[in-house]
Structures are given as C-alpha cells and as structure tokens.
Amino acid sequence: MDNNFDVVLIAKVIPTLLQYLPVTFEILIFSILFGIVLGLVLAILKLLHIPILKHIITIYISYIRGTPILVQLFLVFYGIPALLKLIHIDVTRMDAMYFVIITYTLSNTAAFAEIFRAAILTVDRGQMEAAYSVGLSGTQAFMRIVFPQAIRVAFPNIANTMISSLKDTSLAFSIGVMDMVGRGETLIASTTRAFEIYVALSIVYYVIVIILEKIFTFNERYFNRYMPKELASH
Amino acid sequence: MTIDASFIVEALREISKVIPLTLFMTITPVLLGIVIGIIVAFARIKQIKIVTSILNFYVSFFRGTPIIMHIMLVYFGLPIVVDVVASTFNLTIQSTSIPILFFVILALTLSAGAYASEIIRSGILSVPKGQLEAAYAIGLTFTQAMRRFILPQAFGQSIPNFTNVFIGFLHATSLAFFLSIKELTGVANIVASVNLKFLESFIAVGLIYWGISVTAEWISHRIEKRVTAYSKGGF
Numbered sequence: 001m002d003n004n005f006d007v008v009l010i011a012k013v014i015p016t017l018l019q020y021l022p023v024t025f026e027i028l029i030f031s032i033l034f035g036i037v038l039g040l041v042l043a044i045l046k047l048l049h050i051p052i053l054k055h056i057i058t059i060y061i062s063y064i065r066g067t068p069i070l071v072q073l074f075l076v077f078y079g080i081p082a083l084l085k086l087i088h089i090d091v092t093r094m095d096a097m098y099f100v101i102i103t104y105t106l107s108n109t110a111a112f113a114e115i116f117r118a119a120i121l122t123v124d125r126g127q128m129e130a131a132y133s134v135g136l137s138g139t140q141a142f143m144r145i146v147f148p149q150a151i152r153v154a155f156p157n158i159a160n161t162m163i164s165s166l167k168d169t170s171l172a173f174s175i176g177v178m179d180m181v182g183r184g185e186t187l188i189a190s191t192t193r194a195f196e197i198y199v200a201l202s203i204v205y206y207v208i209v210i211i212l213e214k215i216f217t218f219n220e221r222y223f224n225r226y227m228p229k230e231l232a233s234h
Numbered sequence: 235m236t237i238d239a240s241f242i243v244e245a246l247r248e249i250s251k252v253i254p255l256t257l258f259m260t261i262t263p264v265l266l267g268i269v270i271g272i273i274v275a276f277a278r279i280k281q282i283k284i285v286t287s288i289l290n291f292y293v294s295f296f297r298g299t300p301i302i303m304h305i306m307l308v309y310f311g312l313p314i315v316v317d318v319v320a321s322t323f324n325l326t327i328q329s330t331s332i333p334i335l336f337f338v339i340l341a342l343t344l345s346a347g348a349y350a351s352e353i354i355r356s357g358i359l360s361v362p363k364g365q366l367e368a369a370y371a372i373g374l375t376f377t378q379a380m381r382r383f384i385l386p387q388a389f390g391q392s393i394p395n396f397t398n399v400f401i402g403f404l405h406a407t408s409l410a411f412f413l414s415i416k417e418l419t420g421v422a423n424i425v426a427s428v429n430l431k432f433l434e435s436f437i438a439v440g441l442i443y444w445g446i447s448v449t450a451e452w453i454s455h456r457i458e459k460r461v462t463a464y465s466k467g468g469f
Contacts, residue, residue, distance in 0.1 A: 005314060066447030067440045068405035070419060075440060078433040082237065163298075170300035174412070181302075195310035202295075202303045209298035 009196045010203070013187055017204055023179040027097070027169045031104030032162055038105070039112025046117055057113070064110035069103070069168050076103040077175045100172045104165060111161045119154035120146060152223045159216035163209055170205065180204060241431050245438035249421050253442065256417045259407045262339055264400050267346025274351035279358060289351075296348030301341075301406045308341035309334070309413060338410045346403055353395040357388035390461045397454035401447050408443075418442055 046057045064072070077099045081091050123146045131141030173182035184201050188194045274289050296304065313329030320327045361384050369379035408419040416424070422439035426432040 062448065063440070063444055066401070066444035068408035068419070068443060070405075070408045070411070071422075071436055071440050071443060074432070074436045078436060082433050167300040170302055171409075195307070195314060198303055198306040198310060202299045202307060205300060205303065206295055206298045210294075213298075 006193060006196050009191065009193055010200045013184075013191075013197060013200045014204060016187065017180050017183055017200060020178065020180045020183045021204070021208075023097075023177065024166070024169050024172075027100055027104060027172060027177075027179070028162070028166050030101045031108050031165065034101075034105040035108025035112050035165075036158075038109040040116050042109060042113035043116035043120060046113065047120060061110045061113055064107055065114075069107055070171055070174065072107060073100070073103045073171060073175055076106070096172075096176045099175060100169075100177050104168065107168070108161065108165055111165075112158070115154050115157040115161065116150065119150040119157075122153050123149045152227075155220055155223050156216075159212075159220070162216075163212055166208065166212065167205065170201075237437075238431060238434055241429065241434045242438050242441075245422070245425050245431070245435045246441065248425050249418060249435070249439050250442055252417055252421050253446070256404070256407050257446075259335070259339060259342070259410065259417060260400065260404045263342035263346045264350075264396075264403055266343045267348075267350045267399070267403075268354075268396075270343070270347030271350025271352075271354045274347060275354040275358065278351070278355060293348045293351055296345050297352065301345050302409045302412065304345045305338055305341040305409055305413065308344070309337040312337060312340070334413050334415060335410075338407075338413060338415060342403055342406060345406070346399065349399050349402070350396075353392050353399065354388065357392035357395075358384060360391055361387045386461075390458070393454055393458045393461065397451060400450055400454075404446060404450070405443065 042057050042061075046054055048054075077096070080099065080102065081094075084091050127145050127149065128141055131145040132138075136144065169179065170181050172179050173185060176182075180201060184197045188197050191197070274293065277285050278289055278293075313332070316327060316329040316332070319325065320329075365383050365387070366379055369383045374382070407417050410417050411419040411423060414420060418439050422435045425438075426435035429435075
C-alpha cells in the first residue's frame with residue numbers, strides 16, 4: 001500500500017455513503033421523537049414531586065448522563081434479550097436497528113427530561129396563576145400558556161441535543177447496524193484506504209451538522225418572534 | 235441466560251484496575267485542550283484575519299463531527315504524514331513505532347481544544363465589558379486586566395461547562411476500545427468475551443463510569459461554590 005493521499009477516492013465514496021444516510025436519519029428521527037415525548041412525561045412527573053417515582057427518574061437521568069453511549073448500546077444489546085428471555089420471548093434474531101433506536105431513545109429521553117424540566121421552571125409562576133384566574137384548568141393552562149413559553153427557552157438545548165445525537169449515531173455500527181459508518185467499514189475492507197474513507201465520512205457528518213445548525217437558527221428566530229427585539233437577539 | 239450478580243462484583247474488581255489509565259486518557263486531553271482553548275479563544279476574540287478563519291474552521295469542524303472520526307482520522311492520517319516527513323528528511327522515525335495510545339490522546343486533545351475554546355470564549359464574553367473598561371481606567375494593561383479581572387470571573391462561570399467537557403471526554407475514552415486499547419470499555423469487552431458474560435461486564439463498567447461521573451460532578455459543585463462565593467452580593 002503506497003501512502004499517497006487519494007482525493008479522487010473521497011469524492012467517489014461520498015455518493016455510496018450518502019445512500020446510507022436514510023438509516024442514520026431513521027435512528028435520529030425515531031429516537032428524537034420518542035425522546036421528546038418520554039422526556040416531557042418524565043419532566044412533568046419529576047416536577048409533580050411524586051415521592052418514589054421522582055427518585056427513580058433522578059437516578060435514571062443521572063445514570064444515562066453518567067455512562068458513555070457505547071456502554072449503553074452494549075447494555076441494551078445484551079440486556080434486553082436477557083430480560084425478555086425471562087418471560088420466554090426470544091429476540092436474539094431481532095434486527096440490531098431496534099436495539100439502536102431503543103438505546104438512543106433512552107439516552108435522548110434523559111437529556112430532554114432535564115431540558116424540559118429546566119425550561120418549565122423558567123416560566124414565571126404568575127403565568128400559571130393568571131391562567132387559573134381567567135378560568136383555565138390545570139392542563140389547559142400548562143398546554144396553552146406554560147408549555148409554549150417553555151419550548152422557546154428549551155429550543156436551543158433541544159437543537160444541541162439533536163446535533164450531538166446525530167454524532168452519537170456514528171456508533172450504531174458497533175452492534176452491527178449498516179449505517180454510513182457501517183458501510184464505511186466495509187469500504188475500508190474492500191479498498192484498504194481507511195484514511196480516505198474516514199475523511200469522506202467526516203465531510204458528510206460535518207455538512208449535515210452545518211445544515212441542521214442553519215435550520216435551527218432559523219427556527220429559533222421563529223420561536224422568538226413575540227419577544228422584544230433586544231432580548232431576541234441573543 | 236440469567237444475570238449472575240456475583241460475576242458483576244468480580245468484573246468490577248477486574249475492570250476497576252484500569253481506572254487510572256482511563257483517568258489519564260481523560261485528564262491529559264482536557265488539560266491540554268484547555269490550553270489550546272485559551273489560545274484559540276483569544277485569537278478569535280482579537281480577530282486576527284486569516285488566523286481567525288482557520289481557527290473558526292478548526293472549532294466548527296471538531297464540534298461538527300463525531301469524536302470517533304477524530305480518533306480514526308488521527309490514527310490513520312498521522313502515520314501517512316509521519317512517513318512522508320520521515321522519507322523527505324531521511325529521519326529514522328517510523329509511524330509503526332508510535333504507540334496507539336498517543337493517537338487517541340492526540341485526537342481527544344484536538345477535540346477537547348475545540349470544545350474548550352467555545353466555553354472559554356463564551357465565558358470571557360459573559361463578563362460585562364465595563365469590567366475591562368474599569369480595569370483600563372485604573373491603569374491596568376490588557377494582560378493584567380485579563381489575568382486579574384476577566385479570567386477569574388470567566389472561569390467561575392465556566393466551571394459547569396468544564397465539568398460537562400470532562401465527563402464528555404471521560405465517555406469519549408470509551409471509543410479507544412475500537413483501537414483495542416485496554417481502557418475501561420476495552421477491558422470490559424475482554425472480561426465479557428473470556429467469561430462469555432457480556433451483560434454482567436457491561437453492567438459493571440457502566441457502574442464504574444457512573445461512579446466517576448457522579449464524583450466529578452460533586453467535586454465541581456464544591457469548587458463552583460468556593461470560586462463563585464465572592465459574587466454573592468454583587469447585584
């Protein structure tokens with residue numbers, strides 16, 4: 001193997017890698033959607049101060065934030081079949097994709113729970129009282145008054161979580177999912193050109209992250225449209 | 235397969251032997267990253283033309299790509315550079331003699347530098363401009379003002395962010411497993427394959443990472459309280 005850096009190869013493999021982009025997005029979109037819904041539920045449950053449940057949620061969030069996503073992947077990959085075997089369901093032949101989506105959902109749930117909790121707490125208590133005083137019920141007041149304001153505060157953090165989650169999906173190949181990195185690994189095996197393949201992969205990730213960031217900045221402006229100008233600028 | 239609780243304890247004992255290596259792989263990049271971060275942050279704030287755009291690209295590229303890419307790019311890219319340099323200057327360095335650990339630490343350092351520079355930049359920018367003007371007004375130079383007024387305040391505010399970087403890179407060291415380095419995840423995988431007890435080993439290694447992360451958060455909370463004690467009655 002000669003050591004010349006092959007630029008043409010990079011350009012040649014990028015289209016091949018891009019064919020596997022839908023897999024990456026599938027993991028990302030499902031885990032973000034489930035994560036947002038479950039995260040919101042956990043955040044509300046935690047804010048309701050239900051004695052034991054509150055501690056369980058705190059431990060769950062602390063554990064997810066305290067362990068690498070790689071370890072979580074392995075735990076889900078080996079743990080879920082072992083758990084389900086206890087109730088005699090055999091999932092050893094299940095597509096690795098499901099394990100990946102479960103792992104990233106668990107991980108994103110913890111992240112979103114913290115984000116939503118912090119965001120809901122930033123909304124002034126008086127807003128809730130004002131909503132009650134005009135006759136809204138608790139649920140109505142939360143859905144129509146508190147939540148829209150909280151989402152504005154939470155949005156930059158949600159965007160950051162999505163971007164770091166996209167980067168985390170690059171580890172899905174380690175339990176055998178054929179995503180972009182997985183395809184890259186097979187290309188390395190066939191071309192023996194590891195460096196060029198990783199450059200190509202990095203370019204793809206970098207471009208996607210930049211596009212996502214542009215979309216998020218645009219959306220952030222939309223969420224801030226009712227804010228006074230001097231506050232909206234930051 | 236049922237869960238063997240006694241093996242988790244055994245695996246914990248076995249895996250915890252490499253905690254020092256993992257901590258070394260975390261602390262070195264983070265500390266070097268902070269040094270890079272300070273330099274980069276200042277160069278970007280001072281707006282030196284070409285340098286700024288190069289550094290902007292450095293920061294955005296490393297923040298925009300997964301850390302595993304950095305590790306792989308350095309691991310496969312650096313030997314090419316080293317071999318080319320060695321053959322042009324007839325040096326006796328060989329890329330194969332560089333330990334794999336060096337590649338990992340270099341990659342993590344470059345990555346940490348990008349993350350740290352953003353934290354430091356936002357920390358410095360969060361200190362009101364009036365502080366710098368006040369320092370100038372009593373006759374301090376830029377360096378003095380930075381060292382005595384701006385940086386202490388900036389660091390105080392950045393502590394939670396630095397903790398996140400530390401924990402983030404503690405978790406990133408688990409990626410060294412792909413280059414078969416015997417750090418926590420690598421050893422967990424070995425213990426798992428030797429004994430064919432995958433779940434138990436990964437439960438054990440998860441507990442170790444969790445323990446280190448929680449300890450780091452606790453320490454940082456203590457430091458933060460102490461460092462920001464002065465700013466209690468400021469408003």
